[in-house]
Amino acid sequence: MSLISRNVFRALVQGSQHVGKGVHTTAVNKDKNVCFAQHTISTLQTKEGRIKCTLIPGDGVGPEMVYSVQEVFKAANIPVDFESFFFSEVNPTLSAPLEDVVNSIAKNKICIKGILATPDFSHTGELQTLNMKLRNALDLYANVVHVKSLPNVKCRHHDVDCIIIREQTEGEYSALEHESVPGVVECLKIITAAKSERIAKFAFDYAVKMGRKKVTAVHKANIMKLGDGLFLRSCEEMAKLYPRIQFEKMIVDNCTMQMVSNPNQFDVMVTPNLYGNIVDNLASGLVGGAGVVAGASYSAECAVFEQGARHIFSGAVGKNIANPTAMLLCSANLLAHVNLHSYSKMIKNAVNKVLADGKVRTKDLGGQSTTKDFTYAVIHSLV
């Protein structure tokens, strides 16, 4: 397994160099005009040369998606350099050490990340997954998934547009489990006031920044009166500081039901760890699946851009059928985060245009096109 994946990875990397060059030469005339126009607007490039970004291809179809992003970046001549790390839990021998990756992200402040596979049983007997270790090391406490209906993607609901904000460093993911008596396992869910306030403030500040009107706290305080109760109280406390944003609360089971029956009522949602994970995936399913929803994780200092619903899609590895939309939208968000708004818009518009035209669609959206076809279509729509 490790051998195969190594070869696949190497082939991909080499392929990316070759094809990247080819793409660059073909697209260069088309993009020259674009980039001249860009120079006057964005100056990060002239200011400090190029931006460095950590890149973690991840497992499953991750490398293929990341490769698609790299191709688009090359074609659009975007001044971002990638610092690539192979990072994986299922391939511990090939994986870069956690410290290196953490240092790189801490230095670059931005990272684009594929999905890391999480085995059901750890090799080492540790309870913490690599994802959790990375999040804890960087204190990436807030996960933001912006679920938005895409043009011409057929779904049951239209005009879904909600932002789900999830605390992801505590709660059920504290990795504190033990078997106190044989046959009795206790799993600890930790909720702290400090972290609850922090995520609540994040949610409200995000709502302010995005010009949203309402924040919904998702909880289960009727059953977990103390744990979720604390989370809810912290949210209420923070809501007082935001008199111009409506605050409401909803129990998680009701929330999931409302989400599938009437998702348009939601604006910004703030959730503890596990509920967030579930609601993220549910909401992603509403607008077209894991392949089209972008997400991001924030700490105070850095931002990691990754897919909204984290599935490795191992069945599609090497088959060239996965949908790179999510990763491309991630990269566009990354560019907006570092103030390269014009480039960000360029990629977003291109992706939307390809989706709206509907000629090139990957399998998950009911088409027959390949990942590469889609990537090239996006490149040709860059304006």
Place this chain on the structure above:
Amino acid sequence: MAVRILTRLVLPEIKGAAFASSAAAPATLSDFDVQHKTPVIRKQKLIPKAQYGGRHAVTMLPGGGIGPECMGYVRDIFKYIGAPVDFEVVDIDPNVDNDDDVQYAITTIKRNGVGLKGNIETKSEAAYVTSRNVALRNELDMYAYVLNCKSSGNIETKSEAAYVTSRNVALRNELDMYAYVLNCKSFPGVSTRHKDIDITIIRQNTEGEYAMLEHESVRGVIESMKVVTASNSERVARFAFEFAKKNGKKKVTTVHKANIMKLSDGLFLETSRRLAKEYPEIEHNDMIIDNCCMQLVAKPHQFDVMLMTNLYGSIVSNVVCGLLGGAGLLSGRNYGDHYAVFEPGTRNTGTAIAGKNVANPIAMINASIDMLEHLGHHYHAELLRRAVHRTVNEDRVLTPDCGGTASSTDVVNSIIGNIGHVGH
């Protein structure tokens, strides 16, 4: 007992400040970080900091007059240099009587921790008061006749508003921003009588004459209270000495009128003398306000850091601003234990020149540089500072108030152009 409580409360704060200034502390700890580490003195809860993925959320209060256009320039420039700051703009409607907008602005500063503000107009009460002023005066024997204390002698802001405090003062008091810092450094490109002035004015910002306690005890006799407290005097004095130590200043001058106001200014003076003993490496002297003003215009180079109470601070800072070339250049900083607000140095709204494209944007841009520095974005601050230096001192692109002929947009364009040059 009181002293013991005070030392207990104040000491950790000093430790925090000392931690930031000592060489052993990591260089990455910005003032913004320190502000979030400072222990809470007043009964209030620490709010998590508004910094996400390296980007800061900052409250922007454009205020009235030339504020909105200057804020526009700042945003253009920030966009251009890619400063990692997201502004939350709160407009305060000067024509509304209630204080909802101001309260909201205060709330946003509380949760963001940092604000950038123009001067806020308190216009509505002008009409409201002038019509009712006389009637009120006759009706009541004793009522709070609150002077809206404006720091500058600009004509367009009226000075009388009963019951309603100035919004600027309300902002400072509510956020307990006890120290005001004005860095006065000569711009070589602006021709003035004195060259190479480098004075820092530190002013008590929340009490003194601005306590806004005035009443008419007997008809025709108005008493105005000037409140000086030991705790606030100590806080601001300590701030001044810490500031001097941190920035390698040699001398602190306390400005007062203790020969007349023996108790109030006397307390202020005594406190600063007492604290001076804790900082033997910094020279300390004091000067009476009237003499100080004369010395300032005659021999300004003798001053380094100046420490004073509220009203004197207002006067002296305007004197020094005048010495350096007008209201449009300098930027001031308001510091509390947990909040910081940055604004142009002289608090004029400049309503008369609003929208005419002649306002000097340098003051607001300097305030934004201070803000970037405070947030720890030293790279962007330095970039912008060098561009401003080049525009003002080398290219001499100046607005009419500094003896130039350029328009506001010319200045901003010149700065944006220079960012490209200094970046390489």
